[in-house]
Amino acid sequence: MYKIFILALREFRTSVRTKSFVIGLVVTPVFMFGSLFVMEFFKNSGDISDKIICVIDHTGQIVSTISEAAEWHNQNEIFDTVKNKQIKPRYIIEVVMPDTANLLAQKTVLSDRVRNKQIHAFVEIGPDAIHPKADYEKTRVKYYSENSLMDDIRAWLNWPVNNKIRQLRVEALGLEDKNLQILFSQVEVAGMGLVTGEPQVNGKAEAKESTPVEAILIPYIFVLLMFMMVLMSAVPLLNSVMEEKTDRIAEVLLGTVTPFQFMMGKVLGGISISLTGSLIYVVGGTFIAAKLNYSHLIPYHLLPWFFVYMLLSVLMIGSIMASLGSACNDSKDAQSLQFPAMLPVILPIFFMMPVLKDPLSSLSVGLSLFPPFTPFIMLVRQASPVSIPLWQPIAGMAGVVLFTMLVVWAGGKIFRTFILVQGKKPSLGMLIKYVFTKS
Amino acid sequence: MYSIEIEQVTKTFNRFTAVNQLSLNVPKGSIYGFIGPNGSGKTTTIRMIMNIFYPDSGNIKILGKEHTGSTHENIGYLPEERGLYKKMKVGELLQFYGQLRKTNHINHKIDYWLKKLELGEWKDKKIEALSKGMSQKIQFISTIIHEPEIIILDEPFSGLDPVNADILKTAILELREKGATIIFSTHDMNMAERMCDYIFMIYKGTKVLDGTLADIQDKYGSDTISLQTANGAKALQGINGIEKINDFGQIQEIRIAENYDPQDILKAIINQSKVYKFEITRPSLNDIFIRIARPVNGELQQN
Known part of the structure; x- marks a missing residue:
């Protein structure tokens, strides 16, 4: 464990100290939420000709x-x-x-x-x-x-x-007409949350009114933040391991650490990077929300779930990326393997809107219990205003833990086999074959 | 007492047998030279000692203990294919490797070895700023920073100029003085002859030589003659009993075929040319290496 920690610390230091990490922290949300700002900014800047x-x-x-x-x-x-x-x-x-x-x-x-x-x-x-x-x-x-x-x-x-x-x-x-104005007064059907029965501060025991912020924006922010963190910490492991392999650093390290320690050091480094990034956003976001009097919108009870899902997601995707990196010899190999490995991150984003629309549908439940998708989809469901049965997040979490262990084990086997193999072009089929081959 | 005991170890890759039924005992405190042509199984043997590869059969003991599935803290390993994190500073990098190997008094040791290998002023420079020779010396320090009991160096001198090779050789000898067992693989036969207590040669996965230089030379007999004549290599033409001629220009080295008497050969040469020097010697390690690895091809043959 000590060696894994030292490897992770090096990984963390070299990543966090770089300008690209700091710039990434600032630029990525700008790209993700930029279109909203642009629309708001330019809403009154259109054509004003007659x-x-x-x-x-x-x-x-x-x-x-x-x-x-x-x-x-x-x-x-x-x-x-x-x-x-x-x-x-x-x-x-x-x-x-x-x-x-x-x-x-x-x-x-x-x-x-x-x-x-x-x-x-x-x-x-x-x-x-x-x-x-x-x-x-x-x-x-x-x-x-x-x-x-x-x-x-x-x-x-x-x-x-x-x-x-x-x-x-x-x-x-x-x-x-003037007597009939009332006939045409439209009544809007307001979307409300559920009544808790607890007396409110102002004496009314009314439920909160549902807003698009709670129903869409909060889950959206959670998922995008997790997506960002996985992109920032787990995905770069593929290239990082590949570079260590092609720069011949891998065998030097293998003189001191086992391949599994090597891989886990990289992944733990990724986890620490994602934790740093997400803590900066969560603490910063909470602070800004408090300043703007929006604290009540932050679902604090979801934060522990968010962090656990994120850690498991980075562990899962990071192990996949590190093991694939060990099989690559150049950036062409890396490109061909990166996309399939990204699917557990990309596909849940596609399913986000249908899940948000009906978090209790069988599609939503099924997707959220499919371990590669659980961190994202279950989080979306939990962040939505609908209450979901507690057994589902617990079962989902257990599934993710088991699946992540499986991925780490398989990744470790691939890593061990390929980290010193030069010049062999990897294919997914070959990698899967080696997972089940005795070393 | 052996630092490393290898017993009947075999390793195959698909159908290719890289190491076949190898047994080897490396005495504590010795310098053991691993020689052999490229692709003969040296690196595979070293990787099995390092537990990077698992043997298919046989077993390996390090300091009296079998180790499977883990790394050994008491080994320092410098692989043949080696690289460094280019963006790290020299001091940081050595600190990293030192911490990884749980080294005590890391900073003191870093300063000591940097000074010893004449790299003191490079501590705060990035690795990418170093020359190839300097990087190689840094790699050496990172291998031995924890002062391990066993040091395995795969081609430690390749690419080093004579000055740096000498600095490295002195450092290796100092570590041996402190009690370390040193294994190094090399293609430099002169270096192996001068530095190693024992020589091990592997060829096509099989052990072909193992012992002290004197033992090995004894085994290959006194069939080599170093001579100098007025007519050079021409003086040796047409003489029966000369199996091979190594022509160095001023001096020729000949190997005598079995059942021939050196005195008869001397007489035959004298008939053809003036002889300035005629010395019966033991074969050099280089010669023995070539005899094993390339028994006939390319050599000047004489029947």
Whole structure:
């Protein structure tokens, strides 16, 4: 154990002291969460040039409301009063009388105007939009632009168009609209957690309201943090062992340590690197959350599970990587073996959303009890707001421990066989064969 | 008392027998030279002593104890293929190997050996800044930093210039003086002759020589004559009983065929040329090595 510790200490020191470790700690989350920051940062930095929208209103009754809504938008929504600058484009509505005799030609002309950037888009309001009849096509409101699906204006139009249609329908019924406002007040079905029965500080015994932060973001952060740590500590072991082999350091070490001690020293070094990295993030994250008054969002009860799963995951993947590294002679060998070895880390990420959506489904339970996936998938389930039976994480953990022991044993055999073999191109089949060969 | 006892050890790789039924006893405090052509089984034997390879059959005792599945703290091993962590500093690296071998007073020993091998001022430099010879000396220090009872050096002198080879030789002898048993493999027959108490030669996996230099030379008899004539190698042409001629230019070395008398050969040479020197000697280790490893090919043959 002492020798494993000395090997691990060297591995830890050489990795943590490098600039790439420090840069990795900073840069990796930037890459992972960067798109969220970018979206937030650039949300008001889009195109602010005027948007001319032509409207062909076959009913003749709705376009005026759209014009009024555009006017209201231009006066109230496009300026950032604090920074005193325009942040959104002005909408300019241009009414186009429908050419019913030759509608297709009219729409072609308008499309050409869109293509030539003279206008931004055009809208066609079907003649039966207010009172739908059998012909579905005539009831539709269509928005034509170069990128209509992602276009904010299409979404913006929903409200004025529907509101006007509603008013017109109420009028047609001979009722007075202002008395009927209440009919159209939407009630949202709020997602709540479960009532614990314990009295709250403010005297109410109500459950907490579920938020996307708890349901999605917290599990997501946990899994990504673990993914990052495995990437940072276990995956580099493949190249590190390969370099020790090709630089002929391996045999020098084998004069002092057994192959198993050698491999475990490397893996323990990886574990210590992942612990350092994750502690920095967890402590830093907790500190920042406390400063921003978000402490209540941190599921402290999950932290022990997180650390145990992470350690087992690094032990499992690290052993695989170290043993594969012992079989490689150059970076080409390493590339061909690295991808299959990464699957236990990559596949759970693909399954994350279906598991989050229904953490109690048989797919979720099955995946979370499949040992290579357990650290990630079980953690996702435990981090979700749904309570899962306690036997499942315990059974999952037992499975992972057994599977990890198996992987360490097999990795040790591969390592012992290949660490001094030069120039033999490894294949997965050959490696598996050697696991079951008597040394 | 033996430091290493190897008994009937065989090791095969697939169908290739690398070491066959090898038995060898290395006395405590001796310098034992392992010689043999490339690929003859030296490194495999050493790796089995180091427990890096397990023998298929037979057993190996280190300091009287069989050891399987673990490393022995009392051995220092310098493999033939050796490398160092390039990014580490010399001092850190030696500290690492010292700690790995549970060395007492590491810093003192590091300073002592760095000074001894004339590397004192390189302690804080990175390994990548060292020359090949310096790296090799650092590797040597990392092997013996814990002052083990047995030191195994696979080709310790390869690639060293004469000055550094001499420094290393002095260090090895100092360790022997302190009581260490030293095994080293080498292709340098002169070094083996001068340094080793015992020589072991393995050829195609089988032991072919084992004993002191004198024993080995006795076994190969007094069939070698070193001579100098006015006509050089030409003076030896056509003389019956000369089995092999090694022509060094100024001096020729001949091996006499069985059942021939050196006196008859001398007479035959005198008939052909003036003879300045005629000395019956024992064969050199180099000669014995070549006789075993390359009995006929490439040699100047004479019937």
